[in-house]
Amino acid sequence: MAEFVGIDLGTTTSGLAYIRSDGNPEIVPNGDGERMTPSVVYFDPDEEVKLVGSAARDGGDPSRTIYQIKRFMDNPDYIVDIDGKMWTPTEISAIILSKLSRECSNIVGDIKDVVVTVPANFNEFARKATIAAGKIAGLNIKRLVNEPTAAALYYAHAKKITGNTLVYDLGGGTLDITVLDIGKYGDFEIFTSEGARHLGGANFDEIILDMIAGQYKDQRGADLYDSDAQKRRMLQEGEHLKKMLSKLRKASETVGNDTEGISRVELTRDNFEDAVDRLLLRTEMLVEQALLSSNLTIDEVDHVVLVGGSTRMPAVRELLERLFKKPALSCGNVDECVALGAALFSKQSLTVHEVCNHGYGTLALVENAETGEELFLNTIVINKNTPIPCSESQTYVTSEDNEQLIEVEITQGEDSDPKYVDVIGKIGLEVPAGRPAGCEITVTYAYDENQRVKVIVTDETTGKSKQVAISYNGQGVLSDEEIERKTAYFRNLQIE
Amino acid sequence: MFGKFTKKAKELTQKHKLADDLRKTQAIATKKTAKVEPAPAARQVTEPNAIKRPAAPDPEEEPEIGDDVPKARAEWLKKARKGLDANASPEQLCELRDGMTKDELRSHLALLYRRHNRAASSLDARLRAEADTMLNAIVECRKRYLS
Structure with missing residues (x-):
């Protein structure tokens, strides 16, 4: 085994x-x-x-x-x-x-x-x-x-590196930037991880596809693809061109389809880099965000390391070397x-x-003690980048007399505006009737090593509490029973 | 309704820094009309046969806000339902104002980037779409004024 x-x-x-x-x-x-x-x-x-x-x-x-x-x-x-x-x-x-x-x-x-x-x-x-x-x-x-x-x-x-390290991971679908301290004795302290969803090699491929399709249209006066299947094939051609442009300053490829014929298209690295400069700028802004979150300056970063196939693009390496004024390390694979x-x-x-990769909190009415103004806000209980495992509590009070159902909305996100966080669960805790406003309710969040969160709501007056298992709704969500059933089904599934 | 959460003003101010900064900027935003070429979007690869998330609900068809909703939440809800102006320039979307120094501009865009980059992975389809538009606008402004 x-x-x-x-x-x-x-x-x-x-x-x-x-x-x-x-x-x-x-x-x-x-x-x-x-x-x-x-x-x-x-x-x-x-x-x-x-x-x-x-x-x-x-x-x-x-x-x-x-x-x-x-x-x-x-x-x-x-x-x-x-x-x-x-x-x-x-x-x-x-x-x-x-x-x-x-x-x-x-x-x-x-x-x-x-x-x-x-x-x-x-x-x-x-x-x-x-x-x-x-x-x-x-x-x-x-x-x-x-x-x-x-x-x-x-x-x-x-590579036997130690010290403050920024990992720039540009994969096929996402960009992740992590800043961490690699200790001399094999201990790692993560300062922050920042990610950009839907910013990866596939986005660069889409842009190169636009360039190819543009040239094809100029040459043949027709669209390069008119179906998903054709587009998929052309995306693969585009990816080949992208890889060639990582090594050559100029590359060409024959592209086309059954109905409109074929054409030879040619791209230069300079043109490609011009076309993707906004994507690269997005990655640069994420690097800056990661540095800000980790309270490190550019000078305090000892190493920048490259991860993911898309970091083979010379523009990526040049961007990082310009920012950090030192060579970016590549392990070769x-x-x-x-x-x-x-x-x-x-x-x-x-x-x-x-560390926690997300902040967790609760939606609540928040009263400004000075002005009396009441706002509806996301109040954060566990901050992003808190070392894990961890558990944090926050006490709230009921806002109305005779509340019999305390509803707590569990949020994931760092923003105080509820619009910009996800409500990932709700807990309803039943409490006795006839109580005045102002009864204390404690919300505790526990965050485990797998970055999974558990929430416990406790009514401090009665001591009654409820733990929530966060669940999601949607046609793509599998229940525990479905997972068991599919596990059995997969045992006999032919996969090659 | 669940808890009213009372905090001292100092803590409140700290907690609300992001929202306050954005509100402040919004209040003094200058409407510019510069026409901008759309930035290349970070597009989703087309998946054959995929049944995508249902279209975002039309704000016009959203249920009315009931009387039982606390005033502060109702006000927030009205504001949150407002979508982006389809004709707004990147400067308008980013609520830039005349006279911002480069440092102010940089930190303002960084703040917006953090918010909308997070929103790009929201469970809410409408917010994800809005985030994509905003990220393009943020990058466009950054390129125009800080590159």
């Missing part, structure tokens, strides 16, 4: 690593001999088998192929309809995890307990969905770890370092002090 296993369940590719007997992590190739498996699932119309990886990405009908499902893991309403059968992002992810664990176990032995990585900015719902995906795939996710944290562990292990770090994490030979 493989004892220490880490899985990077990525937007565009996924990988599994384990700890060798010499203590070093190693990527385990899948059954197709690939070190990283494209996170793509193909549903064949004739056969029961579900294809995952390169075969799914390159060979199948794009209309029956699911790409980048991770981008929808945080969306409770998102489901995919294949031949009338509905698949949630959790199940699609479970198919990918099953492929990895089944095929890699042929090389390293049975795989059961694993550490799985998630973007630092994954919300409560997406984390819960990832744990469910592991369970459906027959795995026990003993810990979720943030991708930049895992990558930092690998850099510390491989920027696609694999998250999985390798997850395996290191699973061994738990390192001490990692993580």
